[in-house]
Each structure stands twice: as C-alpha cells, then as structure tokens.
Amino acid sequence: MPSEYAELMNAIFRDRPWDASPEAHTHEGGDGAPARRPPRTPKGVTVEKIDLNGLGGERLTKRGNAGWVLYVHGGGYMSGSARERREVCQYIADMHGRNVMSCNYRLAPEHLWPAQIDDTLAAWEGVLARGVDAADVIVAGESAGGTLALSLAFALKERGMAQPGGIMALSPSVTQAESLPSHSANVATDYLLRDAVEKGALRMVYGGSECTEAFLRSPVVSPLYGDFAGLPPVFLSASDTECLVDDARVLYQRLCEAGHPAALDVRHGCPHAFQMFPRMPEARDALAAGFAFFDRYARA
Template sequence: MTESGLGAVVDLLRASPLDMGGDPRAMRLVFDEMIASHPVPEDVRTTAERLGGVPALAVTAGDAEPSGTVLYFHGGGYALGSAAASVNLAADIARRSRTTVHTVEYRLAPENPFPAAVDDALAAYRGLLERGVPAETITVSGESAGGGLALALLVALKESELPQPAAAVVLSPWADLTQSGRSHRTKAAVDPALTRRALTVRADDYLAGADPRSPLASPLFADLRGLPPLLVQAGTYEVLLDDALRLAAKAADDDVAVTLRTFPGAPHVFQGFAAVVAEGARALDDVAAFLRTHLDGR
C-alpha cells in the first residue's frame, strides 16, 4: 500500500478503545481483545518455555530451518501486553530472519515495578546462555517499552560483565521515561496512539518513585559504550520519535555502530501492520537483513 495504507492504520488507531494511560487491568483486556482479532498464520509454531525461570514463548515460522536466536520484549508501557499478544510480530521477524524468536513474559507494573522487568530480561538472557546458546548467536529486540527494555538489558549485561549479543533491534523505543523529547510537543497532533499524559502515567506506575533518569529505566541516559550494533526504527507520526533520534545520536557519540531509519507518516510500531502496509513490510525486511548480517558475520 501507499500513503493511503498508513492513513488507514492511523484512522484505525484513532478509533481504538485502547487508552494507554487508562486503568491497566481494564486496558489489558482491551489490548488482548484487539490482538485476538488478528489470527496467527498457520505456519507459525509456538512452544511455552521458561528462560532462567521466566515464562516465554519460542516462536518459529515458515519452512526454513531456524539459524540464530532473537530474545524479544513486547510493548505496552510496562503495564500492558504479553508474550502471547506479541506472537504475530515475533513470527514476522522469525519468518523473515530465519530465527527462533523467544518472546518474554516479563512482569508488569504497577504490580511489579522497576526493576522487575529488567531483572526478568536479564534472567531470560542468562537462561539462553545456560542452555548453551552462544552469545554471538543471540540478538535482542523489542518494540516501544519492550525496545527500552531491550536496551536496558544491554546496559545490564555490561554492568554484569556478561557477553553482549551479536546485535540489537528496537522499534519505536521508549528510551526516556522523563518524556523530555521535543516530539512530545511537535508530534502530539499526529500521533494516533500515544500521548505524553498516558506515558507519564505508565512511567509513574513503572518507576514507583525510582529516578526516571536511571540508566536501566531510561537507557537514553546510560553509557552505551561497548554495546553491540544497533538498528533503530521509528515513524514520524509518533511522540516517541525524539526518543529514537536522540538514542541513535547518543549511541553514535558513544562509539556504537548504529543504523537509524525513520518512516514518513508512519505511526507508533507500524511494523505490526506489515501484512497490510508496505512500509511495515519493508521495515521488517530491513530488520531481517540487519539480523542476518550480524548472525552470519560471526
């Protein structure tokens, strides 16, 4: 599709009953109902598992034999979403990149505030290593809050002196829980999914009084030196655009190999609509090519 395809997605998101700043228990039901309306393709296979004691789903798709691993973190403002709800997007990545994607059921706020999600991410990564999966065959990815969590995991790995994965991919990452990005103002009128108010509510629930500038909560403020090659994607119709732009600049300043790609007119996590929007499909093709480059180049 062309611009009209993205426009239809923007309209769909504007009409959605999901309120990212609403009561998390009620919004979890709305979120799950929305996801359930999109059936999982027949070539997708999921297996329940535990990684380092943390629940997860191993996802494969297509006919190709998987080669390489993606540790994936779903979005939802650290309060919504689930591993099961992320299967379609995880499967798209698995199919295109010929990998097994392990999507993690990390604990959610407000019941389990920071740093519970980071602890779970680190435990899941350790779980892969304990299975004998070499770090150089692992990549890390996530969307929205899950993108922020993927970045926090990389920082936590550095602090724990554990081996870094081969590469990382973050889609529309929420990397700054202070909401200090300029795009919270400049993109407020065009973002159909997120508002600064909603993100502030979710950040307060997640942080529960912790410093929003903590590197493990807001990786934008972390020392990123020593992190693996990074691919950052974002749409230009989202209030988190500046999180992506500033993250890429910070990574480059910290001598991280970083690739940034923005998609004009695309809303938050538009990759989830890859089945009907050409920009989403192209974005995921870029994700797959990036992952394969770093997995095959080891």
C-alpha cells in the same frame, strides 16, 4: 505517503477511546487475552509454549533458520504478552531466517520497576540456559519492549555478563529524565500514545514522584545517558509522526558521535510501534532494514 494499512491503523487508534488499552492487560506472565484468536501460523513455522527461567513465553522455529531473536513485548509495562506478539514473531521466523523466543514479564501497576527489567534479565538467562550462544541472539522489542532491549544491555554490562549480538529497539522510549521536542510536537498525530509521553506516564512504573534525577538518568532506566562501549550494534526504528521519534533520533546521534555501530530507520505517517503489525508494508520494510543491518555488520 503512508500505506493504506498504516492509514487504517491510524484511524483505528484515532477512534479508540483514550482510556482503552491497545491490548488485553495480562499479569504474572499470562498468555494474553483468551478471547483473541491467535494469527494463522505460516507454513513451516512451529509455535511452542516454553518456560524461560520461570517466565512464560513462546518459541517459534522454522527448519533451516540460523540464529535467534529474543523478542520483548511492549505495552507501557502495563499490558501485553508473548502471545500478543505472536504475529510479528512468527513473521520474523518465517521471513528473516532466525528462530524466535518471546517472553512475558510482570506488569504494572501490580508490579513496579525493577520487576520488568529483572524478568527480562531472567528471560535472557533462560535463553542461554538452552545452549544458545549469546552472540547469536538479537534482542528485539517494540515500545517499552524496545526500551527493555536497550536496558538489558546495560543490566548485563553492570553484571559483567555476555552481551547479545545485536539490539533492535523499535519505537523505544530512551529518556525518563527530560522531554524531547516530539513528545509534545507529535501529540496530534500519535493516536496511540497521544499526550502520555508528554505527561511522563511511564514514571508511575518507576515510582512516580519518588524518582530522583540520578535514578531517572541511570542507563538501565534511560539508555540515552549510558556508555555503549562494549555493547552490541543497535538498530533503531520509529515513525516520524509518533511522539517517540526524537528518542530514536537523539540516541542514534549520540551513538554515531561515539563511533558505535548503529542504524536508524524512520518511516512516514505510521502509528507508534507500527513494527509489530507485519501486514503493514512499512513494518515489513523496517524489519527488513534491521535484519539487513545486522547481517552487514556480521559480514564486516
């Protein structure tokens, strides 16, 4: 049964007008909605604004932490910012022993693909320019940010660049070329996305009707069709009532068939991208499962 907090968030999204954005639309690497008060910073965690290779972002650190997370925000490539994800990033820094850098990227509709992946790649280079070892970084993100975390690995592979130590894709979209059963089956229970996935809303960001089938099946756009050989372990998380749950399930199945190190965590009755709300018990459990997976893999 979903937690009370999960039910509360479902109710909030259910009652929200369909044309209302879940967060303030920000552009050019902005800092988010100035009217929204930032969450309280946990004791011992330090939050700083940083520049990641020309992109705005935040660094969240805690004494004694080892390793890093590069967190890429979601928002359908059209909204969100590093500041808007401060709550989950500072929770990771506080509870999971890893410092975090979070990045902004250019947003649609003013900036269409490949602006988003180009900026994520620039942020990755910015992290490494700070002297961080690639193998010590987990690239994480929710929704479109989870897709970008996966896409980044293929962009790095194409360029022969160093891979991160892990990918944590939370409620990602993994295919733009085909419809999966949950895209339509869960429309009535996904109060945040509703029928946006079924209608292919993200295709506008990729160029709409001008997109070819070959383009939509390219791994950087649709990670489902990529060869994960040489890529890091992948942790996938989703809710069984969201439209993108089959994206996580199908990708996990393909990774298992290929013998690639992967884990899948599915929670019940939560909203899309619930992992960005660490006050939700299911979000805390999903994040804990993800970091435990990477810790086990590192020990092995």
